[in-house]
Amino acid sequence: MRVLVVEDEMRLAEALQWGLEADGHAVDLATDGEEGLELAQLHPYQVIVLDIMLPKVNGYRVCATLRERGVTTPILMLTAKNGEYDEAEALDTGADDFLSKPFSYVVLTARLRALTRRGAAGASATLAFGDLVLDPAKRTCHRAGQPVSLTTKEFAVLECLLGHGGQVAAKREILEQVWDMAYQGDPNIVEVYVSALRRKLDAPFGRRTIATVRGVGYRLVNDA
Numbered sequence: 001m002r003v004l005v006v007e008d009e010m011r012l013a014e015a016l017q018w019g020l021e022a023d024g025h026a027v028d029l030a031t032d033g034e035e036g037l038e039l040a041q042l043h044p045y046q047v048i049v050l051d052i053m054l055p056k057v058n059g060y061r062v063c064a065t066l067r068e069r070g071v072t073t074p075i076l077m078l079t080a081k082n083g084e085y086d087e088a089e090a091l092d093t094g095a096d097d098f099l100s101k102p103f104s105y106v107v108l109t110a111r112l113r114a115l116t117r118r119g120a121a122g123a124s125a126t127l128a129f130g131d132l133v134l135d136p137a138k139r140t141c142h143r144a145g146q147p148v149s150l151t152t153k154e155f156a157v158l159e160c161l162l163g164h165g166g167q168v169a170a171k172r173e174i175l176e177q178v179w180d181m182a183y184q185g186d187p188n189i190v191e192v193y194v195s196a197l198r199r200k201l202d203a204p205f206g207r208r209t210i211a212t213v214r215g216v217g218y219r220l221v222n223d224a
Helices: 010-022 033-042 059-068 084-092 105-121 152-163 171-178 189-205
Strands: 002-006 026-030 047-051 075-079 097-100 127-129 132-135 140-143 210-213 217-220
Touching: 002 010, 002 033, 002 171, 010 026, 010 105, 026 033, 026 171, 033 047, 033 059, 047 059, 047 105, 059 075, 059 084, 075 084, 075 105, 084 097, 097 105, 127 152, 132 152, 140 189, 152 171, 152 189, 152 217, 171 189, 171 217, 189 210, 189 217
Parallel strands: 002 026, 002 047, 047 075, 075 097
Antiparallel strands: 127 132, 132 140, 210 217
C-alpha cells in the first residue's frame, strides 16, 4: 500500500519510513501539517499516519480539513499525549484510530492493516479481472483457481493494474503507487516487474493478460 507519514520528529519519521518500506510499502514523508495536507489531497494513499503536534498546521486541523474536503483515506493519529480528551478529539475531528507515543512498531503496522481492511470493506474485498483474483487483505493471488506466489513488489504492481480494470496505468503512476514520489532510480524497473508478472500469471496459463501501451504504460486485456 502507499502510505503518507506526517511527522516532524525526523528520527521517528525516518524509522517509520524505513520499516514500512522494508515491509514492501511505498512511503511519502511530510514534516509539517501544511505539506501533509497538500500531499494527502494530491495522491491516492491507502492510509495516513498523522502526528498531532506539527509545525504550521496541527494534526487535528489537518484531519478535520481533509474530512471537510471529502478525503476519506483512513487516518491513524499519533500523539505524545496520553489523555482521554486528546483521544476523543482525535476521533471527533475524523481520525479512524489513534496511537500514543512511544508505541510498538508491530502494533502500529497491525493498526494500519486493520484500517486498510475496514477501508476495503466499503468496497470490494478482492480485485478481479477474468479468472485472475487478488485479495489485498489476505495477500493472496489466484489464476483459474490456482494459487500464484508473488513477491511483495510484484503483488503491489498487480494490485495497481487491477485497480485500473481495463484502463491504462501509466508507468509514472505505477512508480508512485508502488515505490514513492521521491523514487529516483531507473523507471524501467516497472518493466522488470511486469515481465515477472507475465512469467507467473500468463505464460503458465497460456494467456497474454498484461498489454503494453507504447509510450504510456500497461493495461489488462481479456485473453481467456
